[in-house]
Amino acid sequence: MGYDHHFEQLKNIVRAYLPEDVPEGAIGEDSNFVNELNINSANLVDIVLDVEDAFGIRLENEDMDNMQTVRDALNIVAQKLQDKK
C-alpha cells in the first residue's frame, strides 16, 4: 500500500470530522487541519485515534504536536509503518 492509498484512507477518516461549511474537496495534502480545515483540537484527537486503528500504529505526544497538515500525518503514518517492519 503506497502513499496515494494512505491519502485516500486518511481522507475518509478526516471527512467525518469536517465542519459543515468545509467541503470534502478542501482536503489536500497541504491542508492544515486546524487553520484550513477548521478541525478543533478535540476532533483532531479523534482523527489520530481513527488513524491508529486504521493503520495499526500508535502515535505519541510529539507526533501529535508535529501533525499540522495532511502531509505531516501521511509522513508520520509512513514512518510508523516503516518502524513496524
Place this chain on the structure above:
Amino acid sequence: MSITSSIIDKLPYTNPFLFVDRINMIGPDAIEGCYTFKKNEFFYDGHFKEQPVTPGVILTECCAQVGLVCLGIYLLNLEKVDTGSLEVALSSSEMQFLLPVFPMETVTVKSKKLFFRFNKLKCEVKMYNQQSQLICKGVLSGMIKDRKI
C-alpha cells in the same frame, strides 16, 4: 490534605457554578462524586416559574465537573503534569434524562473512562438520586490541560 479535597481545590469553578461537594472514590479508570443542590441555587428562580426543577444542562454540568474535570485532574497528576492553571473545555455531550431533580436532593455521579489520550478525556457518566434511581446517563468528552503546556 486528602487527595479528593486537593482535587476539588484545583477545580476552575466557584460558587454559584461549582457542582461537586465530595469525591467518594477515584482511580485511573473511574470516579464517583456527589453534590447536594441547595434550596436557593440561582437557576431555581427561573426554571421553572414558581416550580423549581434542576435544568438538564446543570445536571450535565454536574456530570462533567465530577466525571471529566475531577477525573482529568487526577489523570494529569498521575502523569506528573502540573495542574496549577487548568484549561478545560467540554467538546461533546450526549445525554438522556430520566428523572427530575428537585432542590435539596443529593445526586451521585459515577463516571467510567473510555479513553484519555492527547488531553482528551471521554467518559460514560451516570447520575443517581438518593433512592439509587438513575437520573441521567450519557457520554461526555472534553479537553483538559495545563495552560503552561
